[in-house]
Amino acid sequence: MADGHFGDRLLEAVECKRSHVVVGLDPEYGSLPAEIVAAHPADHYATEAVMKAAAYSEFLTALLPAIADLACAVKPQIAYFEALGVFGYALYEDVIALAQSHGLLVIADVKRGDIGSTAEAYAKAHLDVAGADAVTLNPYFGTDGLEPFFKRCRDVGKGAYVLVKTSNASSAEIQDVSLSTGEPVYARVADLVEEWGRTAVGARGYSSIGAVVGGTHPEQGALLRKRLSTVPFLIPGYGAQGATAGDIAALFDANGTGAVVNSARAILYAYKKAPQKHWVDAARDEAAAMRAALWQAAGRA
Numbered sequence: 001m002a003d004g005h006f007g008d009r010l011l012e013a014v015e016c017k018r019s020h021v022v023v024g025l026d027p028e029y030g031s032l033p034a035e036i037v038a039a040h041p042a043d044h045y046a047t048e049a050v051m052k053a054a055a056y057s058e059f060l061t062a063l064l065p066a067i068a069d070l071a072c073a074v075k076p077q078i079a080y081f082e083a084l085g086v087f088g089y090a091l092y093e094d095v096i097a098l099a100q101s102h103g104l105l106v107i108a109d110v111k112r113g114d115i116g117s118t119a120e121a122y123a124k125a126h127l128d129v130a131g132a133d134a135v136t137l138n139p140y141f142g143t144d145g146l147e148p149f150f151k152r153c154r155d156v157g158k159g160a161y162v163l164v165k166t167s168n169a170s171s172a173e174i175q176d177v178s179l180s181t182g183e184p185v186y187a188r189v190a191d192l193v194e195e196w197g198r199t200a201v202g203a204r205g206y207s208s209i210g211a212v213v214g215g216t217h218p219e220q221g222a223l224l225r226k227r228l229s230t231v232p233f234l235i236p237g238y239g240a241q242g243a244t245a246g247d248i249a250a251l252f253d254a255n256g257t258g259a260v261v262n263s264a265r266a267i268l269y270a271y272k273k274a275p276q277k278h279w280v281d282a283a284r285d286e287a288a289a290m291r292a293a294l295w296q297a298a299g300r301a
Contacts, residue, residue, distance in 0.1 A: 005202035006134055006159030007210075007232055010105055011257055013072035020252075020294040021287055022107065022234070023067050024264025025076040025095060027056040031269045033279040053087035056080075060095055063268065064102050066280045070287040073105040073133075075234075075262050093130050105133045107161065107234065113138035113145045123148040127158050134159030136212060136234070139189055146196065153200045153208040160209050162193045165224065167214025167237030186220070187227070194228050206232045206258060213251060215243030215261065222250035225258070233259035238290070239266030245290075245297035256298035263290055 003009070014020055029037075029052050036059050045051035064074070076099075081092035096106045112122040112135065119141075126135050127149070137146055139162050152158040165175055165186040175186040190211060197207030210232035213221045225233070233251055237243040238261050251259050263286075270286035271279035295301050 004157050005200075006105075006153065006157055006208040007200075007206040008202040008204050009133070009157075010072060010159070010232065010260065011204045011206060013105060014257060014260065017069060017072055017291075018295055018300070019070055019072050019291040020260050020298065021071040021291050022073045022075050022260045022262040023063075023071045023267050023287060024109070024236075024262050025060060025063075025074050025080075026264040026268065027059060027080050029055065031265070031272075032056075032059055033271060035279075049084040049087050053084050053091050056084075056088075057091055057094070060091075061098065062280055063283060064095075064099050064104065066284045067267070067287045068102040068104055070284065070291050071104060072260060073107050074099045075107045075109045075264075077109045077264070096131055100131070100133075106131075107134045107136065107159070108132035109136050111136050111138050111163065112149075113141050115141050115145050119145050120148040123152060127152050132158075134161060134208075136161045136163065138163055139192065143192075143196070150196055150200070150209060153197075158208065161212050161232075161234040162189070162196075162209065164190050164193060164211040165213050165217055165220050167216045167241055167243070169216075171214070171217075187224075190224050190228055190231070194231050197231060201230050206230055210234055212236065213259075214241075215248045215251065216241055218243075218247040218250060221248070225251050225253065229253075235259055235261045237262075239263040245293035248294065249297040249299075252298040256295075256300045261290075261294055263287075266290075 036055050040055040081088035099106050108126050126132050137160050149160045176184045193211050197209035200208045207230050213233045215235045215237035267283050267286045270282040274282045
């Protein structure tokens with residue numbers, strides 16, 4: 001069982017670490033530092049998947065303690081782990097445990113959504129067995145595709161973030177389509193998220209059921225912040241996708257809270273822009289700069 005209400009735990013981490021930063025864990029072999037690659041020559045492993053899993057493990061094992069005091073959470077992207085088959089999935093579970101051992105909350109970016117027993121199996125896999133603190137969810141199936149996850153939010157302290165207005169440019173093809181009421185699809189989904197979360201609001205005033213709202217759409221994000229008073233935001237799009245702290249400022253509430261912001265590539269591979277630094281130091285410096293910029297944008301500095 002998780003230790004307490006997820007929304008409260010996340011906002012407490014934000015306050016304790018003075019950080020809105022979520023570090024996305026998106027390990028890509030072609031982007032790894034040369035010293036990591038050199039330490040894992042292909043001829044030492046039975047398969048390419050085993051080699052990459054070993055390299056990712058060394059990379060993430062060094063990264064997590066380096067950013068643990070600067071980030072409130074990490075967000076492993078399941079696709080990068082699943083691509084290595086059984087070896088990658090084992091690493092995914094190990095990374096969740098390792099991150100939590102360093103005092104980081106874990107938001108598993110799995111974007112699951114299905115119906116009935118399948119949704120229950122997904123919830124069990126990622127929240128019960130793998131042990132993530134929260135997951136990301138696709139709302140396309142509606143309530144019955146999400147309820148197994150929400151039950152764990154209400155009953156055992158887990159969290160969920162539902163895709164509402166995502167950071168990618170083509171999100172408008174579906175999410176911005178106007179309904180018969182005149183409102184866009186994403187606004188209707190946002191209202192559903194608020195409804196779903198009403199029975200999961202914690203002591204700090206926010207639900208454990210949140211919304212994914214891309215920082216690359218600042219105008220829509222600002223409107224959603226005004227619309228959703230108890231819904232915490234997970235904000236992708238910072239850094240490599242182009243969103244800045246200024247773009248995100250209006251997605252925090254009046255107290256400078258209610259949202260956390262993800263960055264993956266800009267932190268993980270910061271050494272590419274600072275070749276004079278060791279890759280761990282470059283990642284740490286990038287995370288620290290992001291923390292300071294967001295804290296100021298939230299009106300906390």
